[in-house]
Amino acid sequence: MTVPAWFERFTDAIAAGDQRALGCEACGETTLPPRQFCPACGSTALTPRPFGDRGTVLSFTEISVTIPRFHGETPYTVVVAELDGGVVLTGQLRDATADDVAIGDPVALGVEARDDGPALVTFQPAEE
Amino acid sequence: MTAHVASVGSTAYGRQPERSSRELFAEAVAAAFDDTDLTPTDLDAVSVGNFMGELIEDQGHMGPLLAEHVGAREAASVRLESACASGGATVRQAVSAVESGAADAVLAGGVEQMSAADLEHVTDALANAADDVYENGQGLTFPGIYALMSRRYAHEFDVTREQLAAVSVKNHANAVDNPLAQLPKELTVEEVLDSKPIATPLTRYDACPISDGASVAVVVSDGFAAANDLDVSATIRGTGQSSDAVALQDRPSLSRTPAAERAARAAYADAEIGPDDVDVAEVHDCFTIAEVLALESLGFYDRGEGARGAVEGETAVDGRLPVNTSGGLLGKGHPVGATGVGQLVELTKQLDGRHPNQVADPSIALAHNVGGSGASTTVTVLGGV
Ligand SMILES: [Zn+2]
Numbered sequence: 024m025t026v027p028a029w030f031e032r033f034t035d036a037i038a039a040g041d042q043r044a045l046g047c048e049a050c051g052e053t054t055l056p057p058r059q060f061c062p063a064c065g066s067t068a069l070t071p072r073p074f075g076d077r078g079t080v081l082s083f084t085e086i087s088v089t090i091p092r093f094h095g096e097t098p099y100t101v102v103v104a105e106l107d108g109g110v111v112l113t114g115q116l117r118d119a120t121a122d123d124v125a126i127g128d129p130v131a132l133g134v135e136a137r138d139d140g141p142a143l144v145t146f147q148p149a150e151e
Numbered sequence: 152m153t154a155h156v157a158s159v160g161s162t163a164y165g166r167q168p169e170r171s172s173r174e175l176f177a178e179a180v181a182a183a184f185d186d187t188d189l190t191p192t193d194l195d196a197v198s199v200g201n202f203m204g205e206l207i208e209d210q211g212h213m214g215p216l217l218a219e220h221v222g223a224r225e226a227a228s229v230r231l232e233s234a235c236a237s238g239g240a241t242v243r244q245a246v247s248a249v250e251s252g253a254a255d256a257v258l259a260g261g262v263e264q265m266s267a268a269d270l271e272h273v274t275d276a277l278a279n280a281a282d283d284v285y286e287n288g289q290g291l292t293f294p295g296i297y298a299l300m301s302r303r304y305a306h307e308f309d310v311t312r313e314q315l316a317a318v319s320v321k322n323h324a325n326a327v328d329n330p331l332a333q334l335p336k337e338l339t340v341e342e343v344l345d346s347k348p349i350a351t352p353l354t355r356y357d358a359c360p361i362s363d364g365a366s367v368a369v370v371v372s373d374g375f376a377a378a379n380d381l382d383v384s385a386t387i388r389g390t391g392q393s394s395d396a397v398a399l400q401d402r403p404s405l406s407r408t409p410a411a412e413r414a415a416r417a418a419y420a421d422a423e424i425g426p427d428d429v430d431v432a433e434v435h436d437c438f439t440i441a442e443v444l445a446l447e448s449l450g451f452y453d454r455g456e457g458a459r460g461a462v463e464g465e466t467a468v469d470g471r472l473p474v475n476t477s478g479g480l481l482g483k484g485h486p487v488g489a490t491g492v493g494q495l496v497e498l499t500k501q502l503d504g505r506h507p508n509q510v511a512d513p514s515i516a517l518a519h520n521v522g523g524s525g526a527s528t529t530v531t532v533l534g535g536v
Pocket of ligand 1: 051
């Protein structure tokens with residue numbers, strides 16, 4: 024599959040420790056790229072806003088039945104985490120299994136290149 | 152202009168890998184017209200709900216293909232896609248066309264052929280309902296998304312796996328007497344919990360099966376019904392529809408479905424009723440958690456209370472508010488594009504007094520159909536005639 028350029032820029036920035044979301048100057052909403060309009064208020068006054076590389080687990084699941092892109096990689100765990108700065112991201116758990124995590128646990132953001140598609144957003148357990 | 156359901160038709164739902172969408176659709180249409188003096192040439196429009204025609208059968212442009220295939224070549228035809236809410240969207244479009252006076256007789260249909268592909272590919276096709284980059288690209292599957300919602304809900308409200316499994320037990324039991332159902336199975340809570348994991352905490356029996364099937368409803372104006380001396384089966388009392396962010400991560404909460412809340416409010420206002428007036432409902436239970444979220448979004452239960460429905464028997468066929476007397480998506484099956492129309496088929500039978508799990512004398516029925524993990528929802532309120 025092709026990797027959209029905007030997502031490559033997004034994950035490259037995470038790898039460089041300079042991750043950015045978009046902040047709406049009209050209503051304050053924080054969203055993820057690519058956007059020309061704020062989904063909350065419709066404003067086009069969106070500016071890049073840094074977000075943190077630490078966050079907490081909102082939910083997680085261990086996937087056993089997957090899609091062809093991830094054939095042969097099960098089981099793996101997908102986490103949804105809220106990062107400092109209010110951004111919520113979906114990514115794969117690293118250095119731990121589903122048995123090792125709980126909702127509310129602290130995690131650290133990372134990124135991993137893949138040959139056959141977009142880079143993976145990753146989370147690994149972090150110290151409080 | 153008021154819209155009525157003149158007749159309904161459906162195939163059985165289940166794995167029928169050797170049958171194409173056009174065969175399934177034609178069978179449902181034949182069943183619907185069997186009941187009336189109308190013929191498909193009387194139709195002004197044909198609206199076909201279908202999600203994965205291109206992905207499984209290499210077939211787009213399903214509107215005219217299927218209209219022509221059922222003898223309605225000249226009708227204005229279109230295929231509508233809104234993931235698993237495609238069927239509900241065709242119903243709403245048909246009702247709008249009739250209520251506005253733009254059409255007198257519209258076929259609202261839905262069809263899906265899913266079992267012709269292997270499990271990984273159909274899982275991939277279903278994943279098209281999610282955000283390809285932020286969700287599927289990260290390894291998330293469609294059941295995985297509902298698993299995330301399930302775990303978050305259980306965390307916020309202290310609801311157990313056993314309580315969620317009660318939804319599956321109830322709906323599979325309701326499927327037993329429905330001749331259209333794919334999984335007529337008496338299950339126990341333990342059997343649900345012990346079935347094969349798909350995406351923790353969800354197992355095989357927390358999830359609907361892969362299904363093929365078609366369902367249709369002939370929606371007509373009151374003027375057309377009178378002119379043709381039609382004995383209509385149900386009246387459309389109100390509809391509602393709303394959308395939300397496609398990706399779960401872009402919504403403020405992982406444990407609620409605001410598009411359904413908005414669609415329900417609109418449908419109740421349109422029908423001039425409230426949740427307490429509903430006598431029987433078909434809700435989108437693609438996973439056990441989905442029925443619980445539906446009951447809350449529709450105003451039948453407060454937040455965190457929805458699991459009580461199945462656990463305490465309130466949503467059983469003989470309960471206070473029977474939900475998914477058809478077996479639901481879990482027990483009856485979920486040929487994606489057909490489901491929203493299939494709900495109408497079941498409710499029309501309930502209002503007509505000819506359902507295999509007939510509830511006592513219902514006068515108001517409600518259908519709730521969801522696309523993706525809640526990014527599109529339709530709600531339809533039906534009344535008896
Ligand atoms: Zn804004």
